Amino acid sequence: MDLDLLTSFFASAVRVATPLLLAALGETVAERGGVINLGIEGSMLAGALGAALGASGNGLWTGTLVAMLAGLVVAAVFAAITVRAGADQIITGTAISLGVVGLTGTVYRRVYGPEGVGLTLPTFPVQAIPGLSKVPVLGPALFQQSVLTYLAYLAVPLIWWLLFRTAWGLRLRASGESASNSRAAGVHVGRVRTVGVLIGGALAGLSGASLVLAQVGTFAEKMTAGRGFIAIAIVVLGAWNPVRVMGAALFFGAAMALQFLFQSFALGIPYQLFLMLPYLLTLAVLAGAWGRTAAPADLGKT
Amino acid sequence: MRPFAAVGAGLLTLILGLAAGGYDPVLALAALWRGALGSPDAILSALLPRAIPLILIGLGIGLAFQAGALNIGAEGQFYAGAIAATWIGLSLGSWPRLLAVPVVLAAALAAGLLWASVPILLRLRFGVLEVISTLLLNFVAEALVSWMVQGPLQEAKHIYPQSDPLPVAARLPQLPGTRLHLGLALALGLAGVLWVFGKRTLLGFQLRATGANPLAARVMGGVNTRRLFGLALGASGALAGLAGGSEVSGTSFALFQSLSPGYGFTAIAVALLARLNPLATIGTGLLFAALEAGSSAMQREAQVPAVVVSVVEAVIIVVVLLADSTNRNRDLAEAGV
Numbered sequence A: 001m002d003l004d005l006l007t008s009f010f011a012s013a014v015r016v017a018t019p020l021l022l023a024a025l026g027e028t029v030a031e032r033g034g035v036i037n038l039g040i041e042g043s044m045l046a047g048a049l050g051a052a053l054g055a056s057g058n059g060l061w062t063g064t065l066v067a068m069l070a071g072l073v074v075a076a077v078f079a080a081i082t083v084r085a086g087a088d089q090i091i092t093g094t095a096i097s098l099g100v101v102g103l104t105g106t107v108y109r110r111v112y113g114p115e116g117v118g119l120t121l122p123t124f125p126v127q128a129i130p131g132l133s134k135v136p137v138l139g140p141a142l143f144q145q146s147v148l149t150y151l152a153y154l155a156v157p158l159i160w161w162l163l164f165r166t167a168w169g170l171r172l173r174a175s176g177e178s179a180s181n182s183r184a185a186g187v188h189v190g191r192v193r194t195v196g197v198l199i200g201g202a203l204a205g206l207s208g209a210s211l212v213l214a215q216v217g218t219f220a221e222k223m224t225a226g227r228g229f230i231a232i233a234i235v236v237l238g239a240w241n242p243v244r245v246m247g248a249a250l251f252f253g254a255a256m257a258l259q260f261l262f263q264s265f266a267l268g269i270p271y272q273l274f275l276m277l278p279y280l281l282t283l284a285v286l287a288g289a290w291g292r293t294a295a296p297a298d299l300g301k302t
Numbered sequence B: 001m002r003p004f005a006a007v008g009a010g011l012l013t014l015i016l017g018l019a020a021g022g023y024d025p026v027l028a029l030a031a032l033w034r035g036a037l038g039s040p041d042a043i044l045s046a047l048l049p050r051a052i053p054l055i056l057i058g059l060g061i062g063l064a065f066q067a068g069a070l071n072i073g074a075e076g077q078f079y080a081g082a083i084a085a086t087w088i089g090l091s092l093g094s095w096p097r098l099l100a101v102p103v104v105l106a107a108a109l110a111a112g113l114l115w116a117s118v119p120i121l122l123r124l125r126f127g128v129l130e131v132i133s134t135l136l137l138n139f140v141a142e143a144l145v146s147w148m149v150q151g152p153l154q155e156a157k158h159i160y161p162q163s164d165p166l167p168v169a170a171r172l173p174q175l176p177g178t179r180l181h182l183g184l185a186l187a188l189g190l191a192g193v194l195w196v197f198g199k200r201t202l203l204g205f206q207l208r209a210t211g212a213n214p215l216a217a218r219v220m221g222g223v224n225t226r227r228l229f230g231l232a233l234g235a236s237g238a239l240a241g242l243a244g245g246s247e248v249s250g251t252s253f254a255l256f257q258s259l260s261p262g263y264g265f266t267a268i269a270v271a272l273l274a275r276l277n278p279l280a281t282i283g284t285g286l287l288f289a290a291l292e293a294g295s296s297a298m299q300r301e302a303q304v305p306a307v308v309v310s311v312v313e314a315v316i317i318v319v320v321l322l323a324d325s326t327n328r329n330r331d332l333a334e335a336g337v
Helices: A003-032 A040-058 A060-084 A089-112 A138-143 A147-165 A167-177 A179-184 A189-216 A227-237 A242-265 A271-289 B002-020 B025-037 B040-066 B074-090 B097-126 B130-150 B183-200 B202-212 B214-219 B225-252 B263-273 B278-302 B308-334
Strands: A126-128 A144-146
Touching: A003 A040, A003 A138, A003 A144, A003 A147, A003 A167, A003 A189, A003 A227, A003 A242, A040 A060, A040 A089, A040 A189, A040 A227, A060 A089, A060 A189, A060 B308, A089 B263, A089 B308, A138 A144, A144 A147, A147 A167, A147 A189, A147 A242, A167 A179, A167 A189, A179 A189, A189 A227, A227 A242, A227 A271, A227 B130, A242 A271, A271 B097, A271 B130, B002 B025, B002 B263, B002 B308, B025 B040, B025 B278, B040 B074, B040 B183, B040 B202, B040 B225, B040 B263, B040 B278, B074 B097, B074 B130, B074 B225, B074 B263, B097 B130, B097 B225, B183 B202, B183 B225, B183 B278, B202 B214, B202 B225, B214 B225, B225 B263, B263 B278, B263 B308, B278 B308
Parallel strands: none
Antiparallel strands: A126 A144
């Protein structure tokens, strides 16, 4: 295979993996606390619109901040309904993602006109790390990306440290394993879980920002297209461990980037088959992985 | 009382949201009313045709949720049914209608069942949560439809991303001068059948018992909850597939990409608001059909984006869930737990 082609394939795999990684890291925190949040699809979509609104005229970092805030607000609604009021997490998450589709669609059309015309936004420039980006094949993939990608990879050790090396992380994980035991040990389970969900929401918002401001450069209705749900599968595949989650996210980034690679071969295979690939791969991998990795024991229980 | 409170909360959110967004709520709600119930034509050609898929899918989701199968993939099962109905329907032009229509609908039903059998297998054999697998299969189904209408099933001239129209023989009969088709009778009949099934059969009783308390049903009642799970999720897929078939055969007469405006998700609200009761599903199906029909008119006449109804649906779902969990907490407190 052509070396240039391989180089650009790896680079697009890492770029495409960035939003998945950010959302999956956030969901890892929430799920370690025992909360499965299907609303991160909504947090991500709200983040994407927040990024678009914030970045039009106010700069990329404003957009990024607004995105994180939007993701956080959506997660706060989810936490209030599930952690506080004890409603079913899965249906609430689905409902929230559904509601955010309506909300972002409405706001988007309200702001940018009833037809929702195509919108061109500034994007984070690619910043090559001197020297390292010159490494053949993998150099551009790892060291010639936007700042949000670097942030995502910095978040991996940070989240790992938070979960496994801090007292709060211990309380969070204990709440995820057994809410009743943790409560007996004096942990404010509701508070700890809420914070976990909020961190997850902010990261999902950031993930939306990376989709808009580092990948696509525009906003479109329903543009997250299930990436939040894929992120949930990535968490399972990554066994609720940030480092392995990163590996799983890269694997899916590669699956999604395959379509660019195959399109350049012009094999005459319908492109829709490549659109299906990441979802089918997720199912196949989950079938292989589920049961062999231990989920937090109290995950999804209210 | 609770369902009305949920609907009230949904509508209140809509009004406040419209006002906050700078729309005229009175104008918008008037358009909503006109589009849904304002004229015989609105009722027969806008509201009732939309109620058919919502009732059919809602009935299935009701069954699945009772058995603890969280089927979030009705949208994909609907599309599987729509693809099968189109495929079979296009080749039945020379058949008598009395034969062709049932074959088309049976194909749709089978396709929905087949689509749902993947998550059933994944759950029972590999332990993969059906929530995730049904959700992911929605995206696969959408890509499949996209391929079909630009590939094998594209119309003869190969210009538009849609199928050829179905031959008349494969179409469900419509009430002359309206878009209302015989699928309504099918939906109402199935609601009745499922209500009787729930009240009068052992399997139906087991299903309701499992919905009320899965652990007790399994341990004390000797219910095979795994079998029930598979049956209910399969039936739910079949009903969603049937809805896709009836949509193609009775309303659109062709396959295209945005055939469903999210019926599979709206139907979750339909089923939950009906408290998973088949007869109540008719009522909630009509209600959400009215919202869908009205929102199209709202977009046309008051420039309010139609997607705003998704917010109303989400609020209704959440209020029903909150009411449920409040009740459960109260019950637990009374029981001294």
